[in-house]
Amino acid sequence: MTEPRPSLPVMDLDHLAAMTSGDAELGIEVIEIFQHQAQLWSRLLDPRLEAREWSDAAHTLKGASLGIGALKLAAACERAEKAGRGEAAPSTAHAAVLLGDVKDALGEALEAAARAAYDLTLIGKRSASQLANS
Numbered sequence: 001m002t003e004p005r006p007s008l009p010v011m012d013l014d015h016l017a018a019m020t021s022g023d024a025e026l027g028i029e030v031i032e033i034f035q036h037q038a039q040l041w042s043r044l045l046d047p048r049l050e051a052r053e054w055s056d057a058a059h060t061l062k063g064a065s066l067g068i069g070a071l072k073l074a075a076a077c078e079r080a081e082k083a084g085r086g087e088a089a090p091s092t093a094h095a096a097v098l099l100g101d102v103k104d105a106l107g108e109a110l111e112a113a114a115r116a117a118y119d120l121t122l123i124g125k126r127s128a129s130q131l132a133n134s
Helices: 011-020 026-043 051-068 071-084 091-134
Strands: none
Touching: 011 026, 011 051, 026 051, 026 091, 051 071, 051 091, 071 091
């Protein structure tokens, strides 16, 4: 029986703000890096590949997700990474479940990241407008 997973936010905007010192432009840049990493590495989230390959992809996505505060994705990536780097490689079925969790969390994180980037764009425009009016 598996133990219950703690409820983590899809994206912790306070974490993103802390990582970027509240700089909206930097926040957008960090989100764009995350989106690029997701595009590159998600292709390797295939349970038919060698465990080393998909666990490396999960590791890289974990780091990218931590940069934007996508904590739910980071946790799913960590579970997959640990399983893929364990002494015995998980079965293809177990890998499919783990990687399915990563893909589900990745979809949620990409949606939340797009919303956050949009919101940061609006904040940046307001800041620029306020500076122009000063």
